[in-house]
Amino acid sequence: MSEFEPKIITILCNWCTYGAADLAGVSRFQYPPNIRVIRVPCSGRVSPKMILSAFHNGADGVWISGCHPGDCHYITGNYYARRKFMLLKNFLEYNGIEPGRIHFSWISSAEGVKFAEVARDVVESVRQLGPAKYFIKKELDDNDLCSCLNKSNPDNNLAKNILEEQAA
């Protein structure tokens, strides 16, 4: 395929959304093959560092999905997840990750259709954004540092200072 195909790390809770994905399979609801699913007991298990690690390792998008609020198999896990994700999403967006790269959803194990729909939406929204640009792990050299600090901006004194310091 010539078109850009995004790579999306997907973390699903065992009890609801993983079940929905199974049901989508049983019902043969088709969706694009761009997601790589990791099964966890509960969306409350998902730690922000997993999301950061996904971007760090070159994922173009991340999708986390758990039980509907109030439906958690572990009573309250998804509420904690929801709070964490809201903060993290703001933080990532503040740091330059586009809003459409990170997705959170709540899909019950009876919602096979919804799973396929959301999977299509997630893949499509990441596809629109093109390959991920930020947070990707690589060896740093001066050019990277400058680009990170946006050397081209004449007002960016910090970049200048760092480069001068390094030169000295």
Place this chain on the structure above:
Amino acid sequence: MSNNSVTGAVLVAGGGIGGIQAALDLANSGYYVYMVEKSPSIGGVMAQLDKTFPTNDCSMCIMSPKLVEVGRHINIELITLAEIKDVRGEQGSFEVDVFQKARYVDMTKCIACGACSEKCPKKVDDLYNAGLAKRKAIYVPYPQAVPLKYAIDADNCIMLTKGKCGNCEKTCPAGAINYNDKDKNLTLKVGSIILAPGFNTYNPSGKAIYNYDASKDVVTSIEFERYLSASGPNQGHVVRPSDNAHPHKIAWLQCVGSRDINTCGNGYCSSVCCMYAIKQAIIAKEHDPSLDCTIFYMDMRTHGKGFESCYNEAKNKHGIKFVRCKVHSIFTQGEKLNNEEQLYIEAVQNKEPVEDSGEQSAKKSKKESKNKNIKQYQVLNYFDEESGKVVNELYDIVVLSVGMEISSETRELAKKIGIELTSGGFIKTSSFDPVATTKDGVYVCGAVQGPKDIPQSVVEAGGAAMRAGTALAAARNTLTKKTPERTEIDIKGERPRVGVFVCHCGSNIASVIDVAAVRDYAATLPYVEYVATNMYSCSQDAQDGIANIVKEKQLNRMIVAACSPRTHEPLFQETLLSAGINKYLFEMVNIRNHGSWVHKDYPLEATQKAKDLVRMAVAKSVLLEPLAEADLNIDQNVVVIGGGISGMTAAKSLADQGYKVNIIEQNTSLGGQAANLYQTAGRAMIQEGLENLTSQITSHENITVFTGAEIEDVEGFVGNFKTTISSCCDSSAASKCGCSSLNSDKDGAASGTNSKTIEHGVTIIATGASELKPTEYMYGQDKRIVTGIELDKIFINNDPALLEAKSAVFIQCVGSREPQRPYCSRICCSHSVLSALHLKEKNPDMNIFILYRDIRTYGEKELLYKEAREKGIIFIRYGLPNKPEVYIDNDKLNIKVIDHVLKMPIVIEADLLTLASAVVPYKDEKLAQFFKVPLNEDGFFVEAHVKLAPSDFATDGVFLCGLAHYPKPIDESIAQAQAAASSALRLLSKKTIKTQGTIAEVNQTICSGCGVCVSVCPYNAPSLRVSNKNEGRPKLHEGKAEINPVLCKGCGACVSSCRSGALKLKGFDDGQLLAMIESAMNF
């Protein structure tokens, strides 16, 4: 009867939620269970529901773990497509004749791939979808069905009816089809029988007034439930069935087939319809907030826990309209014609005579063909109470809230085996033994005992299991099977040796994914020592083959790339275990449900995805460790807190099974609220019943009673509680009280300051509730004004003054359903109606008025309400803004109320005014903290799950029953006490609990002791280490967190919340998950 003749097996008839719960309770406490189910799979009506009220939980999500548990249980034998034909013998040793229809599919071979169904040419009405969709003649009833095995519908299969076709046999990759399968007659030997056949919904077909036969847009509530469901015929999109247009207005008509002796003979209330109508209206509104939803009702009966607030939210938050009116009939109206000539098409004109109720959809397809070009609306013609006028309104869809009925087969069976029925046709039980039928050894649960909701069915299921098991206690563990103990090979220090098995699943995977390529790719991955493919990895021979290879190649990690771990992980773990390897060294890759089935048109990408997923699994698996499932002994003693009817029943249930029970009662005598009550709705005399129970308790060799006792401290957790009590009953009662034994204890020697520590494995909380002392209606200012309980005392004492009273008034909802106490107290309507009837019996000339807001005589208690009206008791409805006024004029007690018919104030002079006062909980926060169990905002204890675990707490080892849970009458309290005891028995009978392997663990050297994990965990598993005062020196890592492996459920919420990174979740640890993420990217 000698013990030898008691059979340690139970037959559970019916595989709905009630039957499932009873079967699990029994199978987990030492009895072998035969579950006989009429259809090809278990699940019952609950499996058809979209959501469950009042929390709107997804029905299938909460139910499917139970289905799977039943399907996999070593001591439950599922007998599907089967019915009981006859029962011989007596309690303890029954012989049951069961007729099992042929399935025509070999369950041992069927892999549920669905290829047969895809190729089957015959379409049949899908009953799971209430006939609104089609299925094939070879089918599973629904995707999550248990057993997940196909079955041929013999009435419709072309091969079986006409002898040609044979497509499924040709298609089936596993060779599971057997057209020569035969019906079987089985004889089962069991000690007890539990009947849980459930209910049918009332069929409105043939009743012209409902317009159901004439219009597709009039649907029953079960049909509407399927329309709402994401797995239903419209994937959850609600449309107007006649033309698939977007609906704007939907009406629900309550009491269709209930409280109706006119169009049908069902005089009882079906108990659940008000709540499910509210639920459906809320869900419909959530789908489309612009929808106009109206519920037409007679009395809104939201008498359960959380129901009234759901009702209030429906009104105030969701904007659902409630109209009090029994709509007399529905008409269809076409829109095309002009207003003057509006065409009313009387249902009668369109109606086809209906003989067979089962063929609704064929009939529905015939109708309306005449009116294809005309948009159809349903006209409701009703009397609006507020305006006092007749209103004519058009609706797109009318939902008939159909009631519950018992099938004629069930009634016939009951008759045949000699079980009495009630006048409503339900199975008869008594107030003090609510789950026992009139035939010894045959018990009952669920709607067949009387209309009821899911939690009440689950409660009764526990009660029935308790009663059925107690009768067979002598034969416990005689027929159950045990899983063999296996020794594991110690792999510590070994280099990972991974085996990867890739499954073809016939053509299910292999037709899309290049299985050989995935296998060859896996061979190139680090640590992979062996790769292979299987045609069916789950088949018995493949399992044996895999186990041999694991042994032969000395593999210490196993990966199977096949279907879903949710269904197959336990099977492969078992295989690994049989090869001597710890079962947690297993990883499953889902390349079917998440691969071939959903990427049919992208074979290359699907193959690449499968390779990636295998690589990720290998990366994780090398980091897996063998995990231990620790055994924890369960102390075999029981503490029951509360000595009312509930507490005593729970205690007796467990004591009868041989456990030592301690009852801790705060008051100086046993009995609780029951000591003040006169009779039950079933007209049983409560004082007699209570006396009987109390004497059984005090003389029971296994029960110790502590009266006047206070709990001082509680330590420990499931299996190992230590409860310290102080008991101070006076010495005169000491002979009966446990403190006499307490005095003889060496450590409690000093009399007077009796303090004793009881060690126990489980706790049952049955602390009850009390009646509100009213602060309104002049209560306390005149002796003619009494509360409901005070009236019962008058009845008990048979006060002669009663005969002189000429007029009596009852005021309902005193302190209930008010802003400061929003819940309904559930029992007061029935209680007042019953008391009024008793007064009438004493003095037929007495004038009796009941001032009410909604009469909530749910279930067969409705018959009391009917009787009361027949006997001339007058019911006057009042609204919250116009509450009755009570005043005394010239020593005359007057009650002024606005009559709902006259709409004018009337004054009633009364000699007796009874205030039906609310049931208020004790709000015992200290007790809640002792056992780490929550209270809700009203002050009642919060159960583990509102639907499926009503007598359990989220905290293991602590159980709940009676009024402490929610107001309920005596029969329901007794059933719940038995259910709580049954839950406790599940634990006790195991003697040890196995912790699960995938639980959290703390590295105390890193832990900062911040306590976030403690606050995050809903199960109280983490705690901060405290030194024991008696040990001289501080404990190692004092103040640092530790996890109680028994309480941890392995959700990982604490792990991802730990700021120090001190917590790990075994089996799903950061390192393992990050390894998957890192290795995922090479695609």
